[in-house]
Amino acid sequence: SLWIGNQRYRATLSGWYFSWTELDKKNREKKTVSVPVAEVIGVEDGRVEVQPQKKVEDTDREFTLFYVKRSGRGSSQKGLWSLGRTHFRCPSRDLRDQWVTQLRTALKTHSPSRPHKLLVFINPFGGKKRGKQIYHSLVAPLLELAGISSHVVVTERANQARDHILKKDLTGFDGVVCVGGDGMFSELLHGVIGRTQQEAGLSEHDSSGVLQSCDLHIGIIPAGSTDCVCFATVGVNDPVTSALHIIIGDSQPLDVCAVHHKSSLVRYSVSLVGYGFYGDVLAESERHRWMGPLRYDYAGCMVYLCNQSYQGTVQFLRADPGLSSPRDKTRCLSGCSVCSESKERLFPLSDSCSLYSDKLSQYSEQSEGEWTSVSGRFKSISLTCMSSSCPKSPLGLSPSAHLADGTGDLILVRDTNPLAFLTYLHRHTTSQDQFDLPFVEVHRVKAVRFSLPLGEEDEEDERTEQNIEEGVMEHPDKPCVQSPSRSISQQHLAGPARERGTPNNRKKRDFLCGLCCSKPPAVSVWNCDGELLPHTEISCRVHGQLVRLYARGIEDELRIWGLCEDSRNCNGKCVLHSQ
Ligand SMILES: CCCCCCCCCCCCC/C=C/[C@@H](O)[C@H](COP(=O)(O)O)NC(=O)CCCCCCCCCCCCCCC
Ligand SMILES: Nc1ncnc2c1ncn2[C@@H]1O[C@H](COP(=O)(O)OP(=O)(O)O)[C@@H](O)[C@H]1O
Ligand SMILES: [Ca+2]
Numbered sequence: 001s002l003w004i005g006n007q008r009y010r011a012t013l014s015g016w017y018f019s020w021t022e023l024d025k026k027n028r029e030k031k032t033v034s035v036p037v038a039e040v041i042g043v044e045d046g047r048v049e050v051q052p053q054k055k056v057e058d059t060d061r062e063f064t065l066f067y068v069k070r071s072g073r074g075s076s077q078k079g080l081w082s083l084g085r086t087h088f089r090c091p092s093r094d095l096r097d098q099w100v101t102q103l104r105t106a107l108k109t110h111s112p113s114r115p116h117k118l119l120v121f122i123n124p125f126g127g128k129k130r131g132k133q134i135y136h137s138l139v140a141p142l143l144e145l146a147g148i149s150s151h152v153v154v155t156e157r158a159n160q161a162r163d164h165i166l167k168k169d170l171t172g173f174d175g176v177v178c179v180g181g182d183g184m185f186s187e188l189l190h191g192v193i194g195r196t197q198q199e200a201g202l203s204e205h206d207s208s209g210v211l212q213s214c215d216l217h218i219g220i221i222p223a224g225s226t227d228c229v230c231f232a233t234v235g236v237n238d239p240v241t242s243a244l245h246i247i248i249g250d251s252q253p254l255d256v257c258a259v260h261h262k263s264s265l266v267r268y269s270v271s272l273v274g275y276g277f278y279g280d281v282l283a284e285s286e287r288h289r290w291m292g293p294l295r296y297d298y299a300g301c302m303v304y305l306c307n308q309s310y311q312g313t314v315q316f317l318r319a320d321p322g323l324s325s326p327r328d329k330t331r332c333l334s335g336c337s338v339c340s341e342s343k344e345r346l347f348p349l350s351d352s353c354s355l356y357s358d359k360l361s362q363y364s365e366q367s368e369g370e371w372t373s374v375s376g377r378f379k380s381i382s383l384t385c386m387s388s389s390c391p392k393s394p395l396g397l398s399p400s401a402h403l404a405d406g407t408g409d410l411i412l413v414r415d416t417n418p419l420a421f422l423t424y425l426h427r428h429t430t431s432q433d434q435f436d437l438p439f440v441e442v443h444r445v446k447a448v449r450f451s452l453p454l455g456e457e458d459e460e461d462e463r464t465e466q467n468i469e470e471g472v473m474e475h476p477d478k479p480c481v482q483s484p485s486r487s488i489s490q491q492h493l494a495g496p497a498r499e500r501g502t503p504n505n506r507k508k509r510d511f512l513c514g515l516c517c518s519k520p521p522a523v524s525v526w527n528c529d530g531e532l533l534p535h536t537e538i539s540c541r542v543h544g545q546l547v548r549l550y551a552r553g554i555e556d557e558l559r560i561w562g563l564c565e566d567s568r569n570c571n572g573k574c575v576l577h578s579q
Helices: 093-110 131-145 160-167 182-200 228-234 239-247 277-286 289-306 337-346 357-362 418-429 462-470 486-493 557-562
Strands: 002-004 007-014 017-023 029-036 040-045 047-049 055-057 062-070 081-089 117-122 149-154 175-180 217-222 252-261 264-269 272-276 310-318 371-384 408-414 440-451 539-549
Touching: 007 093, 029 062, 040 093, 040 131, 047 062, 047 081, 062 093, 081 239, 117 131, 117 160, 117 182, 131 149, 131 175, 131 217, 131 239, 149 160, 160 175, 160 182, 175 182, 175 239, 182 217, 182 228, 182 264, 182 539, 217 228, 217 239, 228 239, 272 277, 272 310, 277 289, 277 371, 289 418, 310 408, 337 539, 371 440
Parallel strands: 117 149, 117 175, 175 217, 217 539
Antiparallel strands: 002 007, 002 081, 007 017, 017 029, 040 062, 047 055, 062 081, 252 264, 252 539, 272 371, 310 371, 310 440, 371 408, 408 440, 440 539
16 A cells, blocks of 8 residues: 555556556545556655755655656647656555665666666757757756766867767767757767767768668757657657656667768768758758748748749659558558568568568569659659658658658659649648649659759869868858858858868859849759758668667557548547647
């Protein structure tokens, strides 16, 4: 027996669960609360509070249990986690000590993958510039409660986090965490992948080579502008929810797209590699960084009004159509079977049995298959390894994409009239199928190549290349950018490609200076997870499950999503109809 206040409960700790059942005066059982041991955050002697401030009342018969608490069913805050806290009173001090010891032992046994030590990078300038405050007031107290030690680095420049991971001693750290947006996540991604390849003696520049998947986990505390990676892997962008996923050591593998130009690596991407509309929006938004997250809406409207389209040829290698399709109306949710079966396909030697051996023989990872080619004028070309859902688009660029199936979705939006394109964009904010439009096509792919029409190819201007290398010339991209934020965006370009002095394409952002100059540009720019790429002709390849995040995919009642035909079936409660 345990007491909460004056109410008596029957408590049990059996295997995976700690449960307490309310008992009435006649010992009849009433409501039960069950907490999986894997979701216990901590057990403390006495009456302990952590919010708003830590307070300990050391009473000898009491203990406090902290655990993951989910927001109620049907709540508008689906997927939101908070810290649950219950004070239990035991019949004696001895029994209290036994409960605390047993719970702590169970925690060790059932949660072997929890981190003990984390390296945390805070971008003080991301999003609404609240990174430091978010970390110190919401996240640090939870880590302390869970007994996780952390080493915190507040960044002073772009790429500091990436360089730290690439070069410094990381002995003892179980994971790296960023407090910031998709740009900060991208720094960690590049650091972790780069370091793993260095240690494995593999070259990142070999576009057909296999990369070593990374052991160091990445955690994201959302404090940025789009927070797409966090939203698409957790389901919400909430710092406390993400901190709790980190603490309990959740693990979500993630596909990564490697972008190459000729024979060198340009960048990695997990969410959006976009040309045309999304590239132009990013280029325009960089000039308005001072607006914070609103810069994307402003730039989106401006670029929409410019009504540009761009010529090019897209070639792609299809993924096995027998496994899944971008239009199959399913969703990649926590425990997704498509992703777990992909693990056996992607790493056939790591598991003893392979359900997929027959499928493998028809569609081997070795035999690449045929490249398909599509040429024309496009409003937008997007490749995304995951749904890319974010607060702006709750179902994302490709709602049925999978986080860890080794494929990406290629979305081609051909040139069309402005109203039709607006319909396409608007469908990202509703449950309507954005692919069910005559000028839109979507393909599930393993690799993509983009080339410009003859005469418009990437210029290999040796002089420009040399000048950048010698540091005598400013990077010629975005010649019209004048705001002080330039320094930040210039540093963005100082990614792997720029450091090796690869050439840059030119003459393209002019129309954004005066909002559509007389001569429309022939070439757009690639947006790679919020970074502008310095090349136009690129090739992309998806590396299945290359990194792992402290997340578990989107959980829930949203499982009905695939079944819901109309709002009457779900009473307006499913994710499609509750928007
Ligand atoms: C009419 C409403 C149209 C809404 C269209 C919403 C589409 C949203 C798709 C979002 C995909 C997001 C992919 C993630 C990208 C991020 O990695 C990356 C970096 O994020 P960070 O700054 O946090 O580091 N973010 C981005 O590149 C931002 C792309 C956002 C594009 C938003 C465009 C808004 C468009 C508004 C158009 C309005 C047209 C209205 C005309 C009257
Ligand atoms: N201290 C810093 N000063 C300037 N730029 C930084 C700093 N720390 C990180 N950055 C860069 O700022 C960019 C944007 O950061 P991010 O956290 O993604 O915010 P947002 O979502 O608002 O774009 C990232 O690409 C990152 O490399
Ligand atoms: Ca994928």
